[in-house]
Each structure stands twice: as C-alpha cells, then as structure tokens.
Amino acid sequence: MNFELLHPADQLVMLMERIYRYGMTTTSGGNLSILDENGDIWITPGSVDKGSLSRKDIIQVKPDGTVIGIHKPSSEFPVHERIYRARPDIRAILHAHPPALVAFSIVRKIPETRLIPNFVEICGNVSIAPYDVPGSKGLSIKVTNEFQKGNNVVMLENHGVFVGASDLFKAFMSFETLDYCARLQIEASKIGSIRPLSDRYIRISKEKQHVEMDEFVNKSISSEEREARREMCALIKRAYDQQLFTSTQGTFSQRLSDGSFLITPYFKDRKYMEESDLVRIVGDWKEAGKIPSRSAVLHKKIYEKHPDINSIIIAHAPYVMTFAVTDCEFDSRTIPESYINLRDVKKIPFG
Incomplete structure (x- = not known):
C-alpha cells in the first residue's frame, strides 16, 4: 500500500x-494531524469516539484559522x-496515551531504546516535557520547547507522548517502536x-548498509510463487495482529523449489503487506525495483547450509524478547507442548 497517495483525512482515520x-x-484520548502542501492542518476532532x-469527522483548519468540518478540532x-x-520539517504529528508509555511518564522515565539495534535510529532522541494542563497554552509551549531542541519524540509528564515526523507513517513507526520498548522493558524487568x-x-x-545486488x-511467476506470496502475506499480517511483528520489524522468507526465495522488503508496513511487495532473491540477484530486508544475506546463507530448511522468521515477540535482553535463559520444558514444538532453544551472543 502506498500510504502517501491517500488523502490526509483517510490517513488520519486509518491510523487512529x-x-x-x-x-x-x-x-x-489521542489526536493526529497532517500539515499539507497548502498549509492546511487536517486534524482529528475533540470529544468524538x-x-x-470516519472521513467526515476529520477537521480542516486553514492558515487563516478558518475551521471546516462538523466538529471542533482536538x-x-x-x-x-x-x-x-x-x-x-515536521509534516505530521501523533499524540496518544498507550498504557506502557503513560506508566513511564508517571515515574518521569524514558524507555530504554538500546535494547534492539535499530530502535535508537527509529525513535531518535526522546525527551520529557514538564507537566501542564492538557490543551493549555502552557503545555503547547513546553512541548514545543522540546521539539525545538531537535527531538522528534516528546513524552509528557503524567500524560502521554507527542511524535513528529515528515509523514504520518513515520510518526506512527517511531511511536509504535517506543511503545514496544516500554512494554519490553516492563516485562523484562520482572525476570x-x-x-x-x-x-x-x-x-x-x-x-x-544494504548489500549491493544485481537486479533481474x-x-x-509460477503458480508455486503466487501461492507462496499469498500465504506469506497472510502470515505476516497475522503475526502483526498478534503483536509478534511491528510495522517495520519482522522478517519472513520462504524457499521455492528452484532454490530461489521470497523475503519481506525493507521499510514496508507489515500490517498492509501485499503480494507484490515481497522480494524474490535468485542467487546474488534481487527482484528489480525492490529493496529486500537487510537480513537477506543471512537468510541466503542459512538456506545454502541447511537444505532441509524452507522457511525462516526473524521476529521480536515481546515476551520471548524478555529473555534476549536479560541474562535469563528460556526453558522450553515448562509445558509438554512447548518442548514438543521447540525442543532446546539456544541463546547466542549479540553480533
């Protein structure tokens, strides 16, 4: 799905x-907005579920302050x-109150983003703005002061979080990733x-960097490949709905009978993954016009070394990740079903 082709009102409804x-x-609670090329601000309404x-609920505010819509702006x-x-540089803003981030805001702490390598890059610098009354001028000044320091993510004491980005999907990506960090840290600290x-x-x-590959x-497209693309997309979306993947994290690949394989693309929303988004890898060649996951080479080497393996998943399931970010070992023998399916689960050093 090309999110940028959607009208601002449709983007706001979809993301909210x-x-x-x-x-x-x-x-x-929560509000989203987009600043368009005309200087109009499209924003979700206040006091609406x-x-x-729906699309008709979204408010358009002109540069001169004229409000167009059936509701009041947030x-x-x-x-x-x-x-x-x-x-x-900011063209979209997201504000919400996810429980884990609110918990951190109450104790005046910022979630640790160095738990997974690229999460620091996704979230950027995160700061906390002092408390002020929601909707007040004082709050707007305090939050903006933090954004003026170069932060794109600002938590609010006893409130929630504001995220700014060049588009709404990037704002959501940072927001979702920081929330994941908060949830993971809370659960990991228990063990x-x-x-x-x-x-x-x-x-x-x-x-x-991405590995340079020639294109073909x-x-x-064989019937086998079509079926594999369909099944992969169904499972990728299912993994996202189960919160085993995030919007841009989580890699899925499947080997085809000719030795090539399909893999998820880089920086494509897992929730809206379509068959045409998947990238086919044939030897050292990639499907033209697409960017495969940065772990494509790892998948390729595993397939080459293990001919009995036909599918690989890299995921950041939050409860499993609690063992990855602590010294605790995962014991699959706690119940029969887990050991039957998993056997012994090894933990290797980061690298």
Missing part, C-alpha cells in the same frame, strides 16, 4: 483506528500548530536486569 484497535489510546472515526490543536510553526546494547554496537548498526526482472 489502528492505534485504538491495538489498545494504544483511549476512546476519548476514537474507535469509530483540544490539543494549539500544540500541533505551535510545533508546525517551530519545526518546518531480570535488562542489558542495553553498548554504544559500539549501536554505532555498528547505524553504519550497516521477474517476468514469469
């Missing part, structure tokens, strides 16, 4: 439904407007002490 559906805000928004509109004025990655490993992750045009 998604945020509400996954329990990341309340019926009355966030679980049942009470947090002054915050959005002030951020846009202070940061011309042991978390072990953040060192600055060296974070730096190496940032410098990681996939002119002929």
Whole structure:
C-alpha cells in the first residue's frame, strides 16, 4: 500500500483506528494531524469516539484559522500548530496515551531504546516535557520547547507522548517502536536486569548498509510463487495482529523449489503487506525495483547450509524478547507442548 497517495483525512482515520484497535489510546484520548502542501492542518476532532472515526469527522483548519468540518478540532490543536510553526520539517504529528508509555511518564522515565539495534535510529532522541494542563497554552509551549531542541519524540509528564515526523507513517513507526520498548522493558524487568546494547554496537548498526545486488526482472511467476506470496502475506499480517511483528520489524522468507526465495522488503508496513511487495532473491540477484530486508544475506546463507530448511522468521515477540535482553535463559520444558514444538532453544551472543 502506498500510504502517501491517500488523502490526509483517510490517513488520519486509518491510523487512529489502528492505534485504538491495538489498545494504544483511549476512546476519548489521542489526536493526529497532517500539515499539507497548502498549509492546511487536517486534524482529528475533540470529544468524538476514537474507535469509530470516519472521513467526515476529520477537521480542516486553514492558515487563516478558518475551521471546516462538523466538529471542533482536538483540544490539543494549539500544540500541533505551535510545533508546525517551530519545526518546518515536521509534516505530521501523533499524540496518544498507550498504557506502557503513560506508566513511564508517571515515574518521569524514558524507555530504554538500546535494547534492539535499530530502535535508537527509529525513535531518535526522546525527551520529557514538564507537566501542564492538557490543551493549555502552557503545555503547547513546553512541548514545543522540546521539539525545538531537535527531538522528534516528546513524552509528557503524567500524560502521554507527542511524535513528529515528515509523514504520518513515520510518526506512527517511531511511536509504535517506543511503545514496544516500554512494554519490553516492563516485562523484562520482572525476570531480570535488562542489558542495553553498548554504544559500539549501536554505532555498528547505524553504519550497516544494504548489500549491493544485481537486479533481474521477474517476468514469469509460477503458480508455486503466487501461492507462496499469498500465504506469506497472510502470515505476516497475522503475526502483526498478534503483536509478534511491528510495522517495520519482522522478517519472513520462504524457499521455492528452484532454490530461489521470497523475503519481506525493507521499510514496508507489515500490517498492509501485499503480494507484490515481497522480494524474490535468485542467487546474488534481487527482484528489480525492490529493496529486500537487510537480513537477506543471512537468510541466503542459512538456506545454502541447511537444505532441509524452507522457511525462516526473524521476529521480536515481546515476551520471548524478555529473555534476549536479560541474562535469563528460556526453558522450553515448562509445558509438554512447548518442548514438543521447540525442543532446546539456544541463546547466542549479540553480533
């Protein structure tokens, strides 16, 4: 799905439904906005059920302050407007109250983003704004002050979080990733002490580049490949709905009978994954016009070394990841079913 081709009103409805559906805000809480090329701000309304928004509920605010719509703009509109004025590079803003991030805001702490390599890059610098009354001028000033420091994610004491980005999907990606970090840290702290990655490993992750591959045009698509694409997309979406994947994290590949394999693309929303998004890899060649996951080479080497393996999944399931970010070992012998399916689960050092 090309999210950028959707009208601002449709983007706002789609993302708010998604945020509400996954329990990341309340019926009355949270607001989204987009600043378009004309200087108009499209924003979700105030005092309207966030679980049942439709296109007609979205408000358009002109540069001169004229309001177009059947509702009043969100009470947090002054915050959005002030951020846009202070940061011309920001074109979309997300504000919500996910329970895990609210918990961190109450104790005045920022979630640890160094638990998984590229999460630091996705979230960027995160700060906390001092408390002020929701919808007040004081709050808009305090939040904007943090954005003016170069932060794109600002938590609010005893409130929630504001995220700004060049488009709404990127704002959601940062928001979802920070929320994942918060949930993972809360759960991991129940079984042991978390072990953040060192600055060296974070730096190496940032410098990681896509492997250069020659391209081929996939002119002929077999029935086997079509079926594999369909099944993969169904499972990828299912994994996202079960919160085993995030919007951009989680890699799925499947080997075809000719030795080639299909793999998820880089930086494509897992929830809306379509058959045409998947990338076919043939030897050292990739399908033309697409960017495969940065772990494509790893998948290729596993397939080459293990001819009995025909599918690989890399996921960040939050409860399993609690063992990955602490010193605790995962014991699959706790119940018969887990041992029958998993056998012994090995833990290898980061690298």
